[in-house]
Amino acid sequence: MSDIQNKEMRQVYVDNLIKYSKLDRRIVVLEADLMNCIGTGKFRDTFPRRFINCGIAEANMIGVAAGLASCGKVPFCSSFSPFATRRCYDQIAVSVGYTKQNVKIVGTDPGIMAQVNGGTHMSFEDVALMTQVPDMIVVEPCDCVCLDKLFPQILNCDKPMYIRLQRKKTPAIYDDNAKIDLFKANTIVEGSDVTIIACGIMVHRARTAAALLKQQGISARVIALHTYKPLDTETILNACRETGAVVTCENHHLIGGLGSEVAALLMQNDVLIPMTRVGIGDRYGEVGKEAYLAEVMHLTEQDIIEKAKEAVSRKK
Numbered sequence: 001m002s003d004i005q006n007k008e009m010r011q012v013y014v015d016n017l018i019k020y021s022k023l024d025r026r027i028v029v030l031e032a033d034l035m036n037c038i039g040t041g042k043f044r045d046t047f048p049r050r051f052i053n054c055g056i057a058e059a060n061m062i063g064v065a066a067g068l069a070s071c072g073k074v075p076f077c078s079s080f081s082p083f084a085t086r087r088c089y090d091q092i093a094v095s096v097g098y099t100k101q102n103v104k105i106v107g108t109d110p111g112i113m114a115q116v117n118g119g120t121h122m123s124f125e126d127v128a129l130m131t132q133v134p135d136m137i138v139v140e141p142c143d144c145v146c147l148d149k150l151f152p153q154i155l156n157c158d159k160p161m162y163i164r165l166q167r168k169k170t171p172a173i174y175d176d177n178a179k180i181d182l183f184k185a186n187t188i189v190e191g192s193d194v195t196i197i198a199c200g201i202m203v204h205r206a207r208t209a210a211a212l213l214k215q216q217g218i219s220a221r222v223i224a225l226h227t228y229k230p231l232d233t234e235t236i237l238n239a240c241r242e243t244g245a246v247v248t249c250e251n252h253h254l255i256g257g258l259g260s261e262v263a264a265l266l267m268q269n270d271v272l273i274p275m276t277r278v279g280i281g282d283r284y285g286e287v288g289k290e291a292y293l294a295e296v297m298h299l300t301e302q303d304i305i306e307k308a309k310e311a312v313s314r315k316k
Contacts, residue, residue, distance in 0.1 A: 004144045005172040009165060010039040010108070012144045016151040017043050017076060021050065024155065030065050030077035032058045038078050038108055038167065059088035062095060062103070069101035074155065080114065081107030081123040081164065089129055096160045097133040103160050105130075110140070110164040111251035112293035113201065114285065122285030128256030130162040131229045138228040139182070140164035142203040145174040146226055153182040164200060171204040173224060185232040187239070191221030194245040194308050197236065199225045199258055201290075202249035202278070202299065209304035220308055231261055237269055245274045245311035249304055254279040274314035276307040 004012060017040070021027040028050045035041040035053065044051040054061035058079050065075035078084060084107035085092070096103045107126055114121040130138050137159050141147035147165070154161060173188060180186065188203070189210045198206035203224045210220040221243055223235060240246045246266070248259035259277035266275065280297050294300050 004148055004176070006169075007144055008039075008168050009141070009144055009147060009170055010167040012147050013106070013151075013165060014039045014042050016148065018046050020152065020155055021047055024074070026072060026074040027155070028052065028068055028073050028075050030054055030061050030075055032056055032061050032077075032079040032083065034079055038106075040078065058083045059091045062088045062091040062105070065103045066091070066095035066099065066101045069096075069103050070099070074102055074104065076104045076106060078106035078108060078165075080117070080121055081110040081126050082121060084108075085123060085126040085129050085162070092130075093133055097136055100135060101160060102158050104154060104163065105161065106163045106165050108165045108167050110166075110200065111280065112285065112290060112297055112299065113166055113251070115289055115293065116287055118287040119285035124253040124280050124285065125256065126162070126164065127228055127250075127252050127258070131261075133160070135159055136229065137161040138164075139226055140200040140228065141226055142200055142224055143170045143173040145172070145176060145178060146180055149178065149180040150182055150226065157182065166201065170201070173203055173207070180226070183227060183230065183232060185223050185225045185227070185235045187221060187235070188224045189220065189222035191219040192243055193219040194247060194312050195221045195223060195239040195243045196247045196249060196304065196308060197223045197225055197258065197262060198249040199228065199251075201251050205299070205301045206249050206304055209301045209308065212301065212305055213308055218308065218312055225258065228258060228261070231265065233265055236262060236265060237271060240266060240271050240273055244315050247276050247278060247304060247307045247311055249278040249299075251299060252279055254281060274311045276311045278303050278307050
């Protein structure tokens, strides 16, 4: 395992902020009083004049970030994902989106990764919200190597962006030599019977499910998707046509998330194949550890296996 995979994802995020800030004076960091949780206190200590703690006032933070972007800065502003999105959605839509400001919004611990913080801190709807903002790019790295390789591309992309970010350690998906393009999904397991498209924490589960399916005689292709918007339509369509069945896997509501987008894409392109979805139903979150929450929200490897078998069984 590479050294970077031994780090927490928030460490990789902050290390990249510091690394690129030494080269690019446009970078500024804004916080909503979560420096200790997200780790940006290290950036504050290194670049105190380029760090602003806006306090527990996320809407104001987004407004300040939009103002800085209008002056040529590249603001990275972060908070827990529900507070970085739904709490200040109007400011995102108007101050950032409508005026096309280059603001990078980081929402940490999305979905069940909020764990013991409970339902109020579990954003199951943030992808649906943020993909509705015109020209907003929506990204979720699945491991630390993915984040490390995406970071300079995120910095140099002159568009508003929402980044879903885990804080703690993640299972390794990529090695140091992986080629990761911001706008291209990666096939991490080859297969011919069914395509499994997964994002974020679901990529590791999808890879494990594919290995178990192989033991049962089902060849599953796994696509690791790190950018929800714009979708890599070419990779998705080719895989679905070649395998003839598809499962989407997301740590997000089934309504308005990855599965909805893939279903619409297939319909618009007359790719009429069996499709199933793994995701969170029409409900709020609850307090619990990741393993428990994955079980009650139906996000486990076994859930993926069952949905893949269902999709394959419906093939003509």
